[in-house]
Amino acid sequence: MRHLLLLLLLVGSSLGGTFPAFALADLTVKNTLLQAEYDLSRKKQIYLYLNLEKSQFDIRSSGMTVSTIAIKEMRTWGPLPEPGLHIIADKDRVPEREKIQIPPPEGEEAAAKPAAPVDPTAPPVVKKFEVHATEVTDMPTNYSLILEGGGVLVIKSLPAEDDGKKRTLAQRFEKPLWKVSRALHSALQHYKQEPFTELLLILSPEDAQRLYWALPVGSALLIPSGCATLIARHGLSFQAGPPCVSVSLFSNRR
Template sequence: MRLLATLLLTILFWVPAAAADDVAELAQTNRLLQAEFELAKSQKLYFIFDLQASEILYKVSGVTVARLPILSLRSWGRPADGIAYTLAKRTARKEPQREQIAIPDGREEEKPTPPPAPPKPGEPPKAPDLQALEIADMPTEYELQLDDGTLLSIRSTLPENASFQEKLRYYKDKYSWFISRSLISLSQHRQGSSYNEMRLTLPEREARMLYWSFQEGGRCLVHWP
């Protein structure tokens, strides 16, 4: 009898809590749809960081044109009511740079890309793969700062051919993340502000693609978990 009473009380308390979670999720989904409708009308590229579905969507006029998987997610804090954002700042550990060459007056200019090799007899000419060259130069470790101060930290998986130093830095960053964020959060709290960060791990090429395509001033929506 006592067991039955305990089960009934558990159900009575659990159902309102579950219903409240469902209502909150429906409210967020509704706000997300309304915000996306406004972005879709611009007919410009925008991004959806769907953290619940573990993916990043590239969209134009409401149509998905690309999809990037999120392999893992870590979170520290969370913005209260944010849905739509503008990318305010993009910072990489190692910014992409084009090779420079010196000219006689002492200045430097970008080294032009060499022309493609002529096709062999019997082979059709190949179009230059400029997009692939651009993406290959992009970093895999960077921070995307949204206009409310929230950070989306992007990392890629550790390459199989990584050096000892790269492995050491990778694991140091991975296992000290919560400790370092605690210190940053404490410092921000003393200054009267909060610290919110999401750490997203993507495949290496997808991490480069996101940096290449998501420019400062770009718009995005975030579906929080």
């Protein structure tokens, strides 16, 4: 039925000789995205593309996808981030990096510490080699990416349901709890006169860590106008920017 309505709308508007407004908006957004991707590629920058059709992040360079990070689930509260180029302005839960201590000059060290007497009978001390590095496993699995302009991309990780591990009560009721908490948070933000929007992405813990690693502060993220895809896939009924307006008319499926 929805498709029939859409078809009728398209046929009607084409007979009338006018270009559908939502199609024009879609073309404009596509143009903005292509321009942004072209500019990034010319600068030889690595960027991420939120591929809504395949439910994954594409790590891209020069228009080529070199790696992907799968998205298990996507939820939104408020309008989606506007389609186009977004810069990661900040991240939370930044892991502490190791700062290598420079030893003081020999003279100072000798003055500060008297040399310990060496026991000739003691066995030689074998130092165990330890890697002191910030690795992908040190990255957080639940975090927020703050976009320039105030949008928030919340990354949560949930273990796969079929991995044999028993899910905790909090994990079982995670979705209804999220909805209730967002409603309350919305009310609070309303009093503060601050708009509140959130795009929540659920990934596997390993993929969440890889995404954190791949998106340092200042990196570019391209968000397409995939509202139609989102609505079709997740049955969302919110309105979110021009390309969605027309589609959300038919998004009564739940």
